[in-house]
Amino acid sequence: MSGKINAAPQVYDVQQTVRRESPTDHDDSVHDPIDADEIYELIRNINDPEHPLTLEQLNVTQRAHIHVDDANSTVLVEFTPTIPHCSMATLIGLCIRVRLLRSLPERFKIDIKIAEGTHQSEEEVNKQLNDKERVAAALENIHLIEVVNQCLSTASA
Amino acid sequence: MTLILVAELEGHKDRVWQLSWHPSGERLASCSGDRTVRIWAPSDPGLLSADSFPEKPAPGAWKALDQIESTHKRTVRSVAYEPTTGKQIATASFDGTTSIWEYDEYQGYECEATLEGHENEVKCVSWSPSGQLLATCGRDKSVWIWEAVGGGDFDCISVLMEHTHDVKFVTWHPTEEILASVSYDNTVRIWKEDDDDWYCTKILEGHTSTVWSADFSPDGSYLVTVSDDLTVKFWKAPSVKTSSEIEFVPDSGSWDLAYTVPAQAHTRPIYSVSWSHHASDSGNHGLVATGGGDNTLRIFKTVLNGGRDKTGFEATLVEELKNAHGQYDINCVKWNPCQKYSCWLATAGDDGVVRIWYYTA
Numbered sequence: 001m002s003g004k005i006n007a008a009p010q011v012y013d014v015q016q017t018v019r020r021e022s023p024t025d026h027d028d029s030v031h032d033p034i035d036a037d038e039i040y041e042l043i044r045n046i047n048d049p050e051h052p053l054t055l056e057q058l059n060v061t062q063r064a065h066i067h068v069d070d071a072n073s074t075v076l077v078e079f080t081p082t083i084p085h086c087s088m089a090t091l092i093g094l095c096i097r098v099r100l101l102r103s104l105p106e107r108f109k110i111d112i113k114i115a116e117g118t119h120q121s122e123e124e125v126n127k128q129l130n131d132k133e134r135v136a137a138a139l140e141n142i143h144l145i146e147v148v149n150q151c152l153s154t155a156s157a
Numbered sequence: 158m159t160l161i162l163v164a165e166l167e168g169h170k171d172r173v174w175q176l177s178w179h180p181s182g183e184r185l186a187s188c189s190g191d192r193t194v195r196i197w198a199p200s201d202p203g204l205l206s207a208d209s210f211p212e213k214p215a216p217g218a219w220k221a222l223d224q225i226e227s228t229h230k231r232t233v234r235s236v237a238y239e240p241t242t243g244k245q246i247a248t249a250s251f252d253g254t255t256s257i258w259e260y261d262e263y264q265g266y267e268c269e270a271t272l273e274g275h276e277n278e279v280k281c282v283s284w285s286p287s288g289q290l291l292a293t294c295g296r297d298k299s300v301w302i303w304e305a306v307g308g309g310d311f312d313c314i315s316v317l318m319e320h321t322h323d324v325k326f327v328t329w330h331p332t333e334e335i336l337a338s339v340s341y342d343n344t345v346r347i348w349k350e351d352d353d354d355w356y357c358t359k360i361l362e363g364h365t366s367t368v369w370s371a372d373f374s375p376d377g378s379y380l381v382t383v384s385d386d387l388t389v390k391f392w393k394a395p396s397v398k399t400s401s402e403i404e405f406v407p408d409s410g411s412w413d414l415a416y417t418v419p420a421q422a423h424t425r426p427i428y429s430v431s432w433s434h435h436a437s438d439s440g441n442h443g444l445v446a447t448g449g450g451d452n453t454l455r456i457f458k459t460v461l462n463g464g465r466d467k468t469g470f471e472a473t474l475v476e477e478l479k480n481a482h483g484q485y486d487i488n489c490v491k492w493n494p495c496q497k498y499s500c501w502l503a504t505a506g507d508d509g510v511v512r513i514w515y516y517t518a
Contacts (some may be wrong), residue, residue, distance in 0.1 A: 038240070073484065098257055105371070106484065106485070107484035109425060109450065126342075127367070131367065131385075132426075132450070133234075133280065133325070134323075136172075136190065136232060136251075137231075137232070137251050137277075137278050137296070140231045140232060148205070
């Protein structure tokens with residue numbers, strides 16, 4: 001037995017979406033707002049901590065669950081754990097947060113949450129993922145950050 | 158009313174977490190994710206007593222005085238000047254230790270003692286007003302009380318294990334040996350000693366998310382708390398009112414909720430609160446500053462005998478400064494503890510900068 005939390009997750013088809021290019025993309029004089037597509041591109045290829053599959057392949061991240069308000073510099077990413085008792089939920093959320101922390105302009109306030117009703121400890125996980133002090137401490141934990149980096153190694157492929 | 162930015166202190170290489178004023182009010186210590194503590198002071202001490210200020214921060218008005226290249230292996234989360242002489246500085250770190258530093262004219266800051274015991278991150282250290290007791294708290298859900306035993310050393314006299322999640326912040330009552338602790342478990346606890354035994358006299362419930370910080374009013378008759386639930390709550394100390402003075406009777410009753418600044422005041426978690434040391438008369442109860450994840454610095458005026466029925470306690474917003482640290486979170490706000498310098502406010506942010514403000518009512 002593999003001992004994995006979810007030994008046989010359902011795998012979803014991946015859409016080979018490439019972000020559509022806008023004519024003003026290369027014009028520096030035009031403010032280029034960060035949008036949900038851009039965020040999705042950043043996180044869809046994050047590797048699941050348990051399987052050699054991406055968060056997109058496991059349907060953990062979905063484009064419709066990303067909410068961006070560029071004018072107010074806020075990003076909310078909701079994700080769906082593969083199973084409601086997934087003990088990896090916090091780690092997955094942390095991976096998404098770290099990916100966005102490293103990629104987005106510093107002005108953004110990032111909220112990471114579990115899609116409502118998809119995890120039995122939803123509130124607990126949300127609280128932990130959005131506690132800046134706990135996140136700061138986690139990022140100083142060498143072993144944890146190694147695991148996060150491993151999950152992120154596929155993200156920018 | 159105006160808030161004037163007097164100085165922007167740059168030097169930390171990571172976010173600044175906390176600030177502590179020297180008891181003289183003429184120095185400021187800051188601690189950071191870069192594992193150092195920096196000491197700042199006005200270049201000209203006369204600046205503090207000056208009564209006019211430039212419109213823009215004057216370059217060089219404040220300077221870096223000293224630095225503790227700490228031996229902490231991780232973030233220094235909390236810093237506290239010893240409150241009677243300011244000769245020592247306590248630091249608390251995510252590395253699980255608390256250190257006591259003493260200033261030596263020739264050697265600079267030297268580590269006198271390292272207090273070990275917390276299982277992991279220490280989140281706050283606070284000195285009792287007498288300088289005889291130290292409180293620390295951390296991720297391991299505990300609050301530790303330490304007693305000075307001379308020679309810069311401390312003995313642990315109590316470990317309080319009643320919080321159910323990490324304890325974020327501890328602070329001492331200004332006149333009584335009473336400690337307040339606030340936690341990720343959404344509660345505030347009030348601790349007191351009875352015959353060498355520290356016990357929880359009261360659990361303050363009402364916040365619906367993590368409580369990040371707290372501060373007593375200078376006379377100790379109120380406690381203010383700020384939270385992830387975006388509210389600011391004021392709690393009234395147990396007291397009986399005699400003629401004109403408030404007599405503090407700790408066991409005379411409960412710490413009742415006196416006033417809540419509704420959630421609309423802040424739009425992201427509130428990380429810090431500080432009660433000013435302005436002279437207060439019977440009505441005016443001083444100013445309370447708050448700062449947090451919405452980048453906004455707010456100042457509330459507190460009054461007794463306010464509210465609709467003129468009997469209650471009330472806090473009204475008198476100053477709101479958006480982007481006080483640009484687009485970054487404000488992690489700490491701290492009024493100068495000296496009454497003569499009570500218009501001075503220091504703030505620290507995720508931008509790694511410490512800002513010094515002058516507030517005129």
